[in-house]
Amino acid sequence: MLLPATFLWISWLSIVSAGNVNLGGPCSTSDNRLQVGTYQFYSDCDSVTYCASNGTCAHRGCRKDDFPFGYAQDADIPPKCPKGQFCPDEMDACQDVLPVGSACQMNRDDQCEGPPNYKDLQDTTHRGLNVNGSVCLNNICMWSNVTANENCVVQNTAYIGYIAGGGEFIDVVSRGNCRVGLYCDSKSLNCLEEKKLGDSCDADKECSTWNCLASGFCGPDQALDHTVNSWIYAVVGLGICGGMFGTLIGLFFLHLKQRDAEHERRQQYWHEQNAFHQSVSQMREAARMSILSLQAGSTMYGGNNSDDSHAPILQNVFTRISTSGLRNCNVQGDDEEFDEFMVQQPVQFRRGDGRF
Ligand SMILES: *[C@@H]1O[C@H](CO)[C@@H](O)[C@H](O)[C@H]1NC(C)=O
Ligand SMILES: *[C@@H]1O[C@H](CO)[C@@H](O)[C@H](O)[C@H]1NC(C)=O
Numbered sequence: 001m002l003l004p005a006t007f008l009w010i011s012w013l014s015i016v017s018a019g020n021v022n023l024g025g026p027c028s029t030s031d032n033r034l035q036v037g038t039y040q041f042y043s044d045c046d047s048v049t050y051c052a053s054n055g056t057c058a059h060r061g062c063r064k065d066d067f068p069f070g071y072a073q074d075a076d077i078p079p080k081c082p083k084g085q086f087c088p089d090e091m092d093a094c095q096d097v098l099p100v101g102s103a104c105q106m107n108r109d110d111q112c113e114g115p116p117n118y119k120d121l122q123d124t125t126h127r128g129l130n131v132n133g134s135v136c137l138n139n140i141c142m143w144s145n146v147t148a149n150e151n152c153v154v155q156n157t158a159y160i161g162y163i164a165g166g167g168e169f170i171d172v173v174s175r176g177n178c179r180v181g182l183y184c185d186s187k188s189l190n191c192l193e194e195k196k197l198g199d200s201c202d203a204d205k206e207c208s209t210w211n212c213l214a215s216g217f218c219g220p221d222q223a224l225d226h227t228v229n230s231w232i233y234a235v236v237g238l239g240i241c242g243g244m245f246g247t248l249i250g251l252f253f254l255h256l257k258q259r260d261a262e263h264e265r266r267q268q269y270w271h272e273q274n275a276f277h278q279s280v281s282q283m284r285e286a287a288r289m290s291i292l293s294l295q296a297g298s299t300m301y302g303g304n305n306s307d308d309s310h311a312p313i314l315q316n317v318f319t320r321i322s323t324s325g326l327r328n329c330n331v332q333g334d335d336e337e338f339d340e341f342m343v344q345q346p347v348q349f350r351r352g353d354g355r356f
């Protein structure tokens with residue numbers, strides 16, 4: 001199996017493998033070739049031109065990739081070829097797909113015409129086994145239609161991989177014309193069933209998971225390894241819902257508790273106010289009674305003496321307010337009002353301004 005780092009190195013090489021002759025410059029079609037190890041197409045011309053038959057670099061007539069390399073951001077890029085045609089490696093012009101037995105360029109399965117039953121034969125596993133049921137092996141167009149234990153054609157290609165920091169390794173890619181689900185055995189040249197996970201193997205192509213481990217057994221599919229079991233989705237979903245509802249319920253109870261505390265506080269305040277109001281009423285009553293009795297008993301004493309007679313009652317009221325639990329709660333403007341009330345009322349009482 002090719003490592004991702006290998007692809008990086010191969011693509012880097014493909015960038016530097018293009019020639020450097022610009023549009024209109026001289027070139028030779030005999031220099032067109034596939035690069036050693038990477039099998040990347042090379043010509044004398046740069047990445048936006050091809051070597052025309054008259055020996056000069058001309059504008060390319062088609063492209064293979066959606067995002068071709070080498071063009072400026074706003075440049076006019078050549079078109080992709082329509083269905084039933086292909087763009088050759090030279091990228092000079094679109095051509096019609098080639099019938100079975102025709103010569104094709106290396107690994108260009110798309111240059112070959114598909115079989116009539118292409119829907120049954122085409123590779124839907126995205127492993128590059130064929131394109132539309134056709135395959136280019138040893139530069140000949142074929143169909144991937146060979147059934148189990150029938151003779152097949154195989155093409156083994158050794159790619160050179162480059163390790164970061166220096167060093168090379170060989171990666172052999174083996175392709176055949178067996179139907180999807182079979183592989184072409186290089187020794188017997190017969191199509192054999194692909195092996196399942198855990199079976200012994202010699203090459204990636206033998207495993208249905210496309211991954212033959214160094215230990216000689218078919219390992220898990222590296223491309224599909226990142227699927228997550230459905231129970232993990234369930235656990236994560238439950239976790240999210242649980243977290244959401246837990247927070248909501250927690251906040252609900254917290255709010256309930258705060259509301260009860262506030263309710264109690266207000267009730268206490270009301271009781272205090274009520275008691276205070278009653279005390280004031282009683283005081284007023286007592287004062288009126290004493291004034292009436294004084295007026296009835298003697299006219300020698302004026303209102304000034306009433307201060308002394310009221311002192312114990314005022315003391316009593318003040319003490320009762322001071323014990324209030326509300327004073328210790330530092331919540332809301334009620335306290336402020338109440339404190340003001342507490343400070344001012346005794347002063348007013350002491351003045352003895354005749355309201356009593
Ligand atoms: C060479 O051929 C190309 C493509 O056919 C053409 O565009 C170009 O003008 C030709 N150049 C010469 C010098 O004839
Ligand atoms: C596949 O091959 C068939 C038969 O040659 C052809 O009719 C069809 O258009 C091809 N499909 C694609 C996507 O090339």
Ligand SMILES: *[C@@H]1O[C@H](CO)[C@@H](O)[C@H](O)[C@H]1NC(C)=O
Pocket residue numbers: 100141142143144145146
């Ligand atoms: C299988 O494909 C080959 C070309 O590769 C073709 O000549 C042959 O007729 C096909 N066989 C069947 C049964 O379709």
